Amino acid sequence: MRIKKEKISTEYKMKYSIWYHVLPFLSIGLLIAVWYLGSSSNPMIFPTPNTVLRRMIELSQNKLSGYTLIGHMGVSLLRVAVSLGLAIIIGVPLGVLIGWSRGVRATIGAVFECIRPIPMLAWIPLMVMWFGIGEKSKIIMIFMAALMPIVVNSYTGIKMISPLYLDVGKMFNASTEWQLLRSIVLPAALPTIFAGIRNATSMALMVVLAAEMIAARAGLGFLINRGMEVFDVSLVMSGMVAIGVTGALVAVLTNFIERKLCPWNRSI
Amino acid sequence: MKVKRKFFEKNDLKYTLMTVLTFVVFLMLWQVLAMNNLIVGEYTPSPSEVLEAFIFKIYNVGPDGNLLITNILTSLQISMSGFVLAVIIGVPLGLLMGWYRLLDRFVRPIFEIIRPIPAVSWIPLMIVWIGVGTEAKAVIIFLTAFIPCVLNSYTGIRQTSQALINVAKVYGASNFYTFLHVGVPSTVPMIFAGMRIALASSWSCLVAAEMLAASAGLGYMINMGRNFGRADVVVLGMIIIGFIGYIFTTVFTVIEKIVVRGGTI
Numbered sequence: 001m002r003i004k005k006e007k008i009s010t011e012y013k014m015k016y017s018i019w020y021h022v023l024p025f026l027s028i029g030l031l032i033a034v035w036y037l038g039s040s041s042n043p044m045i046f047p048t049p050n051t052v053l054r055r056m057i058e059l060s061q062n063k064l065s066g067y068t069l070i071g072h073m074g075v076s077l078l079r080v081a082v083s084l085g086l087a088i089i090i091g092v093p094l095g096v097l098i099g100w101s102r103g104v105r106a107t108i109g110a111v112f113e114c115i116r117p118i119p120m121l122a123w124i125p126l127m128v129m130w131f132g133i134g135e136k137s138k139i140i141m142i143f144m145a146a147l148m149p150i151v152v153n154s155y156t157g158i159k160m161i162s163p164l165y166l167d168v169g170k171m172f173n174a175s176t177e178w179q180l181l182r183s184i185v186l187p188a189a190l191p192t193i194f195a196g197i198r199n200a201t202s203m204a205l206m207v208v209l210a211a212e213m214i215a216a217r218a219g220l221g222f223l224i225n226r227g228m229e230v231f232d233v234s235l236v237m238s239g240m241v242a243i244g245v246t247g248a249l250v251a252v253l254t255n256f257i258e259r260k261l262c263p264w265n266r267s268i
Numbered sequence: 269m270k271v272k273r274k275f276f277e278k279n280d281l282k283y284t285l286m287t288v289l290t291f292v293v294f295l296m297l298w299q300v301l302a303m304n305n306l307i308v309g310e311y312t313p314s315p316s317e318v319l320e321a322f323i324f325k326i327y328n329v330g331p332d333g334n335l336l337i338t339n340i341l342t343s344l345q346i347s348m349s350g351f352v353l354a355v356i357i358g359v360p361l362g363l364l365m366g367w368y369r370l371l372d373r374f375v376r377p378i379f380e381i382i383r384p385i386p387a388v389s390w391i392p393l394m395i396v397w398i399g400v401g402t403e404a405k406a407v408i409i410f411l412t413a414f415i416p417c418v419l420n421s422y423t424g425i426r427q428t429s430q431a432l433i434n435v436a437k438v439y440g441a442s443n444f445y446t447f448l449h450v451g452v453p454s455t456v457p458m459i460f461a462g463m464r465i466a467l468a469s470s471w472s473c474l475v476a477a478e479m480l481a482a483s484a485g486l487g488y489m490i491n492m493g494r495n496f497g498r499a500d501v502v503v504l505g506m507i508i509i510g511f512i513g514y515i516f517t518t519v520f521t522v523i524e525k526i527v528v529r530g531g532t533i
Contacts, residue, residue, distance in 0.1 A: 023373040031378050045396045106283040107290040114291075117517070118510035119472030121388075122487070125494040126502050129311040206386040210476060213388065221389075228392035236392045240385055247384030 047234040055234040056241065065226070067218050069238070073246055076212065076219040079135075080204045080250075083142035087200060091147045092193060095154025099189075100181060105155075112151060120145035120203060124210055133215035138208070145207040146200035153196025157189030190262045198254050205247055220246070313500035318507065321500040331501055332492035334484045340508065342484040343474055346402060350409025350477075351470040357410075358417025358466070359459055365418070366425035366455075367447045379418065387412040388476050405477040412473040413466035420462025424455035460524045467520055471513045 032049055039046040047055075059069040067075060098109040124141055131137030161184075169184045212221025220243045227235030295315050302314035313321070325336040332339070365372045387408050398404040428451050436446040478487025486505050493501030 019370055020373055023370060024377045027374045027377050028381075031381070102279075102283055103286065106286040110287045110290055111294055115510075117514040118506050119475065119513065121472060121475045122490060122506045122509050124475070125490050126311075126499065126506065129494055129497070129499055129502065202386075206388055209386055210388045213391075224389055224392055228395070231396075233393070233396055236396075240389050240393070243389055244381065244385040247386070248380075251384065 045233055047237060051234045052237045052241065056238045059223075059235075059238055065217055065222065069223075069242060072218055072220050072223055072239075073242055076208050076221065076243075077246065077250075079138055079142060079219065080201070080208050083139050084146050084197075084200060084204050086139075086143050087146035087150055087204075088197060091150030091196075091200075092154050095151040095193070095196075096158055096181075096186070096189075098151065099155040099158025100177075100185070109155070116148060116152065120148065120207055121210060124207070124214065128214060138211045138216070141211050142204050142207050146204045149199035149203060150193070150196045153199070154189065154193045157192025157196075158185055160192065161185055161188045187262075191258075194254075194258045194262060198251075198258070201250055201254055202247070205243070205250065209243060311497070311499040313503050317500045318503050321498075321504045325501070325504065330489075331496045331498050332484075332489045334489070336489075336508075338484050339486050339489045339505075340512070342482075342488075343478070343486040343509075344512075346405045346477065346485065347409055347470045347474050349402070350406040350473075351413050351467055353406065353410045354413035354417050354466055354470065355463055358414045359421045359462070362418035362421030362462075363425050363447075363452060363455065363459075366422040367451055372422075382411075383415055387473055391476065400482075405482070408477045409470045409473050413470040416462045416465040416469065417459075418462075420458050420465070421455060424458025424462075425451050427458070428454045457528045460528055464517065464520050464524065467516055468513065471509070471516060474509065 035049050039048040039051075043051065056069060061068065063071070094108070097104045098112065099105070120141075123144060127137055127141045127144075131140055165184050165188055166180060169180050174180045174183070208219070209221040209224070212219040213225045216222040216225075220239050223239035223242070224236050227233065227237075227239060299314045299316065302312040302317070321330075322336075324330060327335075329335060334342075361375065365375055390408055390411055394404040394407055398407060432450050432454065433446055436450045441449070474485070475487035475490060478485045478491065482488040486509050490502050490505035490509075493499070493505060
């Protein structure tokens with residue numbers, strides 16, 4: 001590889017680097033061009049980027065159903081944050097307990113394994129029947145969706161720890177199980193636990209949308225659903241763009257926290 | 269060592285008993301609570317009611333107008349077509365993106381724009397663009413399953429050992445030949461892991477996809493069960509989806525073990 005690089009003529013290198021920097025812009029340009037072309041035939045069902053952008057600006061200035069676009073984003077994010085917080089507070093200790101103690105694994109863990117294959121989206125109709133369509137039912141839905149990956153990952157993370165670490169701990173006279181758990185097991189499992197939290201975040205974003213699309217008065221899912229009801233495709237697309245931006249921001253945030261909390265994990 | 273193993277076996281029996289006991293207690297508790305409408309009111313079917321609904325649905329078209337087997341087959345067909353499409357397009361795309369830097373630079377921005385948009389939010393757009401037929405559902409499932417396929421093949425081929433690539437180069441292999449005969453085979457485990465994730469997510473997206481107008485399918489059955497207030501049918505649908513998903517994962521893991529053991533270096 002290194003030899004080949006030296007052989008590459010400077011001219012080729014420059015050309016290569018030009019393409020290297022130009023292509024990302026080219027692809028975005030192409031995407032927008034295709035969007036324009038596709039939407040020119042029937043702007044009613046496929047609005048142009050312009051229309052969507054204008055619609056988004058309008059939404060962020062005028063209130064729709066009591067909130068601006070940012071407000072709707074905030075409503076959805078608040079729902080996600082509350083449920084995710086609850087899921088972390090309950091899920092991580094539960095998962096750690098299932099992974100650490102065989103008794104808990106044989107009882108609670110077994111029930112969990114049984115429920116796990118049922119996809120979260122399939123729970124939503126039952127949750128609606130049980131808890132209605134209010135705020136409580138949304139929080140419960142998102143909480144359950146976030147809980148599963150957190151518990152499963154915490155438990156897997158604990159189970160995958162090399163026995164070598166535990167032996168070292170015992171050699172250095174870790175007297176109690178708590179000591180082993182706190183200073184060896186938890187730090188070693190933290191990257192896996194965090195991967196679970198990351199999965200849970202994207203799960204929660206998906207479920208908050210689904211829950212809001214069933215019935216809500218605010219939130220990004222509400223925007224999308226309202227757009228579908230009144231056949232306003234630009235509203236639907238505005239909602240989608242907003243959820244995309246939200247998702248990307250949340251992903252950046254979780255990556256940042258992860259780097260701060262477990263800096264030894266180079267794989268992020 | 270022998271003593272220790274025996275000790276473990278004794279413990280294993282104890283824990284198995286504990287598991288069995290847990291399930292018995294769990295089912296009994298569920299039955300009692302459901303019969304007395306204790307937890308969440310009247311919409312709690314007991315296990316025996318779910319079993320009854322299962323037997324009923326085998327021979328009767330029930331509240332949603334289809335036999336259980338029709339629903340299962342319809343759902344399988346939709347999720348499989350989405351999944352197969354995702355594998356056919358996603359895996360080669362991920363591999364090529366991982367190998368050719370310029371292609372990566374070209375495709376990645378588009379990919380990163382589409383990635384954070386959850387599949388659920390595509391549903392209204394798909395209704396407007398493609399309609400409410402099988403294609404729309406397959407496309408929604410494709411969008412979910414596509415992402416893990418691309419990401420895993422991409423990450424996998426980027427991890428190809430440089431030593432192997434260098435050997436191929438020393439023997440005069442072209443870049444494409446190296447890609448095909450060194451890069452791809454060494455990525456097979458990661459591709460399969462991605463396909464496993466894609467399979468699970470394509471199956472789990474089913475209920476959402478069938479929320480749009482459908483006339484058959486497990487997700488449709490669940491939604492109709494909710495509309496008619498038949499919680500037993502809803503829970504039955506959930507259990508069947510979970511069960512089939514579990515079988516999927518198990519079978520796929522076996523295939524994965526066979527292929528990965530035989531196919532890589």
